[in-house]
Amino acid sequence: MIDPPNIDARSFVAAQDFILSVKTHWTTKLYTQLDQNAPIEKIKQTVDYQFFAWLERHLQRYKYSGRYGIHNFQNQFREEIIENFSDNDLLILNKELNLPNYYTAVDIHQHPGGLWSDDIAGTVYERGARSTTPLGAANHQDLHHRLTTIATSQYKPEKILDMACGFGKSTQPFYNAFPDANVIGIDLSAPCLKLAAYVAKQNQIKNVNYHQANAEKTPFKNEEFNLITSTMLLHELPPESIKAVFAEAHRILAPGGKMTHLDFYLVPTEFGRFIHSGHSKRNNEPFMEPFIKMDIKQILENQGFKNISIEPFEESEGTLASDYKPWRFPWTVILAEKTI
Numbered sequence: 001m002i003d004p005p006n007i008d009a010r011s012f013v014a015a016q017d018f019i020l021s022v023k024t025h026w027t028t029k030l031y032t033q034l035d036q037n038a039p040i041e042k043i044k045q046t047v048d049y050q051f052f053a054w055l056e057r058h059l060q061r062y063k064y065s066g067r068y069g070i071h072n073f074q075n076q077f078r079e080e081i082i083e084n085f086s087d088n089d090l091l092i093l094n095k096e097l098n099l100p101n102y103y104t105a106v107d108i109h110q111h112p113g114g115l116w117s118d119d120i121a122g123t124v125y126e127r128g129a130r131s132t133t134p135l136g137a138a139n140h141q142d143l144h145h146r147l148t149t150i151a152t153s154q155y156k157p158e159k160i161l162d163m164a165c166g167f168g169k170s171t172q173p174f175y176n177a178f179p180d181a182n183v184i185g186i187d188l189s190a191p192c193l194k195l196a197a198y199v200a201k202q203n204q205i206k207n208v209n210y211h212q213a214n215a216e217k218t219p220f221k222n223e224e225f226n227l228i229t230s231t232m233l234l235h236e237l238p239p240e241s242i243k244a245v246f247a248e249a250h251r252i253l254a255p256g257g258k259m260t261h262l263d264f265y266l267v268p269t270e271f272g273r274f275i276h277s278g279h280s281k282r283n284n285e286p287f288m289e290p291f292i293k294m295d296i297k298q299i300l301e302n303q304g305f306k307n308i309s310i311e312p313f314e315e316s317e318g319t320l321a322s323d324y325k326p327w328r329f330p331w332t333v334i335l336a337e338k339t340i
């Protein structure tokens, strides 16, 4: 086997910055050049669309893999990463946990080995997530804070569960906003959880714990939580698993408790669905399409949830305005309550 090339930080950052600037061009110039009113079969034949689709697939591949990819760069620091993220009393891992097939079968986001199979997957994903939405890269933080505000408006939860917390970015605004609350983040990915717990420990956070668990079947008692939240979990699950997650949330929510999921769900136009379906294929996220076809309101009603609301979500200032043209994810916030 050939040793991976030693990549210095300057070259790596330059390559990643280059990818981000091409992605910005893709998001703004290339996307807005597509004729949204033309028949889909016609759009598919245009050079603009072919180039748009090719770049979407290959920018993502180049970001993670190859000589200047995140995986190759961080692989040089493997031992340090493993050592830094070893002992942590905020973290409970479960070596016996059975990872579902939908999770292990695909290299999600084109991340080599997915989020679970490699010790460095947490830091690789953290670096990759910084450029997922190029226009939001500068204020990506904003998105998670906006959700926290919506989820807790006129509400002070005492016990909060962040389902599929990843490396902890979606959990942070909750533990910071509610220092007296007990906050728990769960995820399937041990490497991501280790990074989340490391960050919390470094910042001397006392009110958070991270557990390795499946959101479909958690180790928690009935009615333990006042607020359950997830960000970008549902679109990664097959429909039966989405239903299982809602049922599990209903079981562990206390009466009067609230549930908030931020995800990619409301896609109003045919053009929007075409682009979203293409993204799903090009980014290795096979369940995006079945998710948007599900009748989530009906499913939640059947499971006993009340006061359900499903609305577009403004991930940063102005993105829901009618004159906003660049590509964006169809951000949607799903709110529901378990009434007394």
Ligand SMILES: C[S@@+](CC[C@H](N)C(=O)[O-])C[C@H]1O[C@@H](n2cnc3c(N)ncnc32)[C@H](O)[C@@H]1O
Pocket (backbone or CB within 6 Å): 103, 115, 163, 164, 165, 166, 167, 168, 169, 170, 186, 187, 188, 189, 192, 213, 214, 215, 216, 230, 231, 232, 233, 236
């Ligand atoms: C797109 S990431 C979002 C992470 C985080 N919520 C954020 O906003 O940065 C989706 C996360 O869902 C996790 N995940 C997928 N299926 C899961 C399941 N059944 N139970 C728990 N976590 C799951 C993945 O490991 C990954 O960390």
